[in-house]
Amino acid sequence: MSTAGERQRFLARPSFIELDARERACAILDPGTFRELAGPFDRLKSPWLPLQGVVAQADDGVVIARGSIEGRSAVVASIEGAYQGGSIGEVSGAKLAGALELALRDCQLGRPVRPVLLLETGGVRLQEANLGLAAIAEVHAAIVALRRHVPVVAVVAGLVGCFGGMSLAAALCSRLIVTRAARLGMNGPEVIEQEAGLAELDAGDRALIWSLMGGEQRVATGFADVLVEDDAEAIAAEVRRAFASPAGPPRSEQVETLIARLAGIDGEHPPEPAALRTLWAREA
Amino acid sequence: MGAAHTLHGIGLRWLEALTGSAGLLDSAPRTVRVADAPLGAEVARFIAIVPDPDNRFPRARAGEVGLDEALGLARQVRRTIAEDAQRGPRPIIALVDVTSQAYGRREELLGIHLAGAAAVDAYASARLAGHPLIALLVGKAISGGFLTHGYQANRILALDSPEVLIHAMSQQSAARVTRRTVEELEQLGAQVAPMAYDVRSYAKLGLLHRLIGGVNAAAPAPGDLERVRAELIAAVVEARAAPRDLSSRLTSAAALAGRAASIAVRRRLAEQWDAP
Numbered sequence: 001m002s003t004a005g006e007r008q009r010f011l012a013r014p015s016f017i018e019l020d021a022r023e024r025a026c027a028i029l030d031p032g033t034f035r036e037l038a039g040p041f042d043r044l045k046s047p048w049l050p051l052q053g054v055v056a057q058a059d060d061g062v063v064i065a066r067g068s069i070e071g072r073s074a075v076v077a078s079i080e081g082a083y084q085g086g087s088i089g090e091v092s093g094a095k096l097a098g099a100l101e102l103a104l105r106d107c108q109l110g111r112p113v114r115p116v117l118l119l120e121t122g123g124v125r126l127q128e129a130n131l132g133l134a135a136i137a138e139v140h141a142a143i144v145a146l147r148r149h150v151p152v153v154a155v156v157a158g159l160v161g162c163f164g165g166m167s168l169a170a171a172l173c174s175r176l177i178v179t180r181a182a183r184l185g186m187n188g189p190e191v192i193e194q195e196a197g198l199a200e201l202d203a204g205d206r207a208l209i210w211s212l213m214g215g216e217q218r219v220a221t222g223f224a225d226v227l228v229e230d231d232a233e234a235i236a237a238e239v240r241r242a243f244a245s246p247a248g249p250p251r252s253e254q255v256e257t258l259i260a261r262l263a264g265i266d267g268e269h270p271p272e273p274a275a276l277r278t279l280w281a282r283e284a
Numbered sequence: 285m286g287a288a289h290t291l292h293g294i295g296l297r298w299l300e301a302l303t304g305s306a307g308l309l310d311s312a313p314r315t316v317r318v319a320d321a322p323l324g325a326e327v328a329r330f331i332a333i334v335p336d337p338d339n340r341f342p343r344a345r346a347g348e349v350g351l352d353e354a355l356g357l358a359r360q361v362r363r364t365i366a367e368d369a370q371r372g373p374r375p376i377i378a379l380v381d382v383t384s385q386a387y388g389r390r391e392e393l394l395g396i397h398l399a400g401a402a403a404v405d406a407y408a409s410a411r412l413a414g415h416p417l418i419a420l421l422v423g424k425a426i427s428g429g430f431l432t433h434g435y436q437a438n439r440i441l442a443l444d445s446p447e448v449l450i451h452a453m454s455q456q457s458a459a460r461v462t463r464r465t466v467e468e469l470e471q472l473g474a475q476v477a478p479m480a481y482d483v484r485s486y487a488k489l490g491l492l493h494r495l496i497g498g499v500n501a502a503a504p505a506p507g508d509l510e511r512v513r514a515e516l517i518a519a520v521v522e523a524r525a526a527p528r529d530l531s532s533r534l535t536s537a538a539a540l541a542g543r544a545a546s547i548a549v550r551r552r553l554a555e556q557w558d559a560p
Contacts, residue, residue, distance in 0.1 A: 035559060037552070037553050037556040037557065038549060038552045038553050038556065042552055044545070044548065044549050044552060046545075047544075047545050048476055048478060048479075051475065051476050052472070052476065064553065066557070066559070090478070090543070090545045090546055091545050091546075091549055093546075094545065094546040094549035094550060095549055095553065098549055098550040098553045098554075099553060101550070102553060102554060102557050124427075124452040124453075126452065126453065126458065126461065126462065127476075127479070128478050128479075129451050129452040129453065129458075129478050129479050130450060130451060130452065130477075130478040130479075130480075130486060130489060130491075131478040131489060131543065131546070132452060132478075133427065133430065133431065133435070133451075133452045134435075134489070134491050134533065134543075135546065136431065137431055137435035137436065137530070138530055138533075140401075140404045140408065140431070140435075140436065141408050141411075141436060141529065141530050144404070144405055144408035144409065144412070145408070145412060145529070164427075164428070165427075165428060165431050167397035167400075168397055168400045168401040168404055168428075168431060168432075169401075170397070171395075171397050171398040171400075171401035171402075172401045172404065172405060184397065185392045185396075185397060186385055186391070186392065186396045186397040186400060186428060187385070187387045187388075187391070187392060187396075191387060191457075191461075192387050192388060192389065192392070194457070194460055194461065195387040195457060196343060196387055196388055196389075200343075200388060200389055201388075201389045201392075212389065212392050212393050213392050213393075221395070223395050223397075223398055250405070251398060251401075252398065252401040252402045252404070252405040253402075253405060253409075254402075255355060255358040255359050255362055255402050255406065256359070258355055258358075258398065258399065258402060259355050259359060262351060262352070262355065262394065262399075265394060266340075267339070267340030267341040267342070267390070268340070268342065270390050270393060270394060273393060276393060276394075
């Protein structure tokens, strides 16, 4: 931020994080092409939440939108972090998996669809436990199958982050775009603190949490591809770049590389986050 | 045998019973056991996760799927795919008894989510390559443990036994998180099927291909083994004749009721997929 002009531009940027799930999907698609499927007027609500005294929202917290990206057929699945922590229940999970399955069908028919996942989720919705977990397994299956036809692009912008089984979904994608506000991990800090105690992890220590699983650390240690500012236009541009450039082998296929780099780590006393960056520095 | 071993050793017990081997390999951590054994007219590969009280990662010492376990699964499944590329894909049987994923600070720093994704990717790739992938639930199938070891299977079979528990979070953890007692959770599970832990409730959801009754999960008898083998062989035949995806979990008779919303959402998406 060296000049006043640059500072001005930074302050004027359109925030992506502040957008709701629907606005985020709009921001990714070509202007004017957003068309929502299984939207609020279809009233596909969770059948399980009302049984437990929780009000069910008419879209179950997931927006599926068709449209185009650089003129090519696309589908964006956007999770609303503000509803039930972006948790995956039967309906929201079926929307995610179902959209990816239809994109796969079109790809298999020779009609490529560009899939984008906007992930903002704590993982399985505890009130729909086994059906949420099952839906996440179906999301995984669909990503692995679809990725053979077309890059599957994911964005974790924040503020919820991406946790639980959905963090595996993020790791299965061809390209993963994150901001500094993003957190990506299998177990949320609160869950670890509760399961393993305060000595294992203090969930209230924000600096510690972001040093472990924040977007910047994840890019520096090879767990994500691109670090972007919280700027809707910059994020949309990175999504376009992901489809324009040929995707290398997905990181979840790099098993021997992952085993080799983990072999050098002391399980009882692993390096501090900053040291791990040096050790696992990404190749430029 | 330590207490943890006795408590969570069901996977190993079934591996030994079905293959006659403890499945130790030089290319895998002691927690990832792999053995080949005849299954009908062919040879199948059996994989189990086994607790190791001396695991180099302290948070993965009670049968959790940790970093080494997930990557070990990924390596062994990928090796199976590579070995069979020329001679036809053999069945892979995942014997499932996993308490959960490992919860820890080290695990997050070192990216257990990617290790887990590597296991999921390998299993899904095996299925797509034509390996009949069968999960046999003999014990716990909890959360990230189940996602990484079993949930990508063409067919899921389970023993109708109280040791078999399926959920997104262990009973003790869920009780702490929701500030309920284990008894209250069980009561809730009786009213709300996806919240239950027991395998009979799970069977109502339509995700299970077969519930195998009358088998002692903790101590299988010779007759039990023959019945289980017959069920595995039948599931392999069915998997080979069916699509290589997970669609059978939506088309089973139980799924029509148990996953009615999952089916309705997909129907609506398909109707609206192409612009009017």
